[in-house]
Amino acid sequence: MSGPPLPIVRCRSLGVRFGEAASGTRALEGVDLEVGEGEFLTIVGASGCGKSTLLRTIGGLVGYCDGAVEIDGHLVRGPGVDRAMVFQNYSLYPWLTVTENIRFTRTLRAFTQDRTSSSVEAALARSDALLALMGLQKVAHAHPNQLSGGMQQRVAIARALMGRPRILLMDEPFGALDAQTREVMHDLILHVSRLERSTVLFVTHDVEEAIYLGGRVVLMAPQPGRIDSVHAVPLPSLRTQEMKLSPEFLRLKSRILERIRETSGMRTDLDLLARLSIQEQGIS
Numbered sequence: 001m002s003g004p005p006l007p008i009v010r011c012r013s014l015g016v017r018f019g020e021a022a023s024g025t026r027a028l029e030g031v032d033l034e035v036g037e038g039e040f041l042t043i044v045g046a047s048g049c050g051k052s053t054l055l056r057t058i059g060g061l062v063g064y065c066d067g068a069v070e071i072d073g074h075l076v077r078g079p080g081v082d083r084a085m086v087f088q089n090y091s092l093y094p095w096l097t098v099t100e101n102i103r104f105t106r107t108l109r110a111f112t113q114d115r116t117s118s119s120v121e122a123a124l125a126r127s128d129a130l131l132a133l134m135g136l137q138k139v140a141h142a143h144p145n146q147l148s149g150g151m152q153q154r155v156a157i158a159r160a161l162m163g164r165p166r167i168l169l170m171d172e173p174f175g176a177l178d179a180q181t182r183e184v185m186h187d188l189i190l191h192v193s194r195l196e197r198s199t200v201l202f203v204t205h206d207v208e209e210a211i212y213l214g215g216r217v218v219l220m221a222p223q224p225g226r227i228d229s230v231h232a233v234p235l236p237s238l239r240t241q242e243m244k245l246s247p248e249f250l251r252l253k254s255r256i257l258e259r260i261r262e263t264s265g266m267r268t269d270l271d272l273l274a275r276l277s278i279q280e281q282g283i284s
């Protein structure tokens with residue numbers, strides 16, 4: 001067989017609606033998207049444009065009414081071990097230690113489904129490797145409430161990686177972290193995704209974050225939620241923080257920000273405000 005390899009994720013004319021057909025919210029409409037194996041794709045757009053819905057639909061947590069979502073050419077009919085999600089609120093089990101949180105689901109599966117000691121051993125070995133990779137060894141026996149937000153999010157990412165998912169779906173995972181911790185997490189997740197060869201779909205409302213992490217940036221627009229444009233990031237794949245100051249980075253950032261203002265109606269609001277204040281000045 002010739003031709004390019006099949007994309008690992010493919011959305012075709014995807015539509016998602018919440019509520020009644022006539023009066024409900026058109027959260028996604030006509031979404032066409034192909035994500036290649038090993039790609040780091042970031043998704044930005046104003047709040048309410050359907051970013052979370054797109055990610056959750058690919059994750060099999062939200063059903064669709066039009067079109068199709070495929071993983072490796074197979075229709076998505078629900079969640080699967082090939083996909084793992086990471087959210088902004090770390091959603092860890094507070095009564096389990098760091099190690100137990102990371103091991104929980106996979107070792108449970110090993111115990112209840114495979115029931116072989118080798119699969120349990122493999123799970124334990126992987127959790128140790130992930131503890132080391134995420135820099136969590138020192139807090140292995142701590143509970144989540146004893147950790148900073150950045151550390152908790154490392155645990156959540158390690159837990160998501162535990163089942164060797166081929167696709168990592170991340171919904172504003174660093175949104176609650178301070179700027180410095182976020183920069184550390186950015187370099188960590190780039191490193192980890194390369195090592196694990198994961199395909200990552202990463203949602204954020206932060207354009208700088210989207211460009212720094214992404215090989216491509218997908219810009220979504222609201223009402224109905226749709227893809228407005230896709231921007232290839234003109235930077236080497238090995239990123240360094242200094243690149244954020246490069247002309248290519250800044251040019252793409254201002255182009256995307258401008259487009260978000262246009263598509264979200266914010267610019268029209270500002271234009272209207274400007275006209276009103278000119279009128280008021282005329283009155284007084």
Ligand SMILES: Nc1ncnc2c1ncn2[C@@H]1O[C@H](COP(=O)(O)OP(=O)(O)O)[C@@H](O)[C@H]1O
Binds near residue numbers: 051
């Ligand atoms: N479970 C739901 N029930 C009803 N409406 C929803 C639901 N989830 C999302 N929506 C609506 O769908 C639209 C897209 O939401 P969302 O995907 O959360 O956007 P984003 O993540 O870009 O902020 C919004 O108008 C939102 O109010």
Ligand SMILES: [Mg+2]
Binds near residue numbers: 051053
């Ligand atoms: Mg969201």
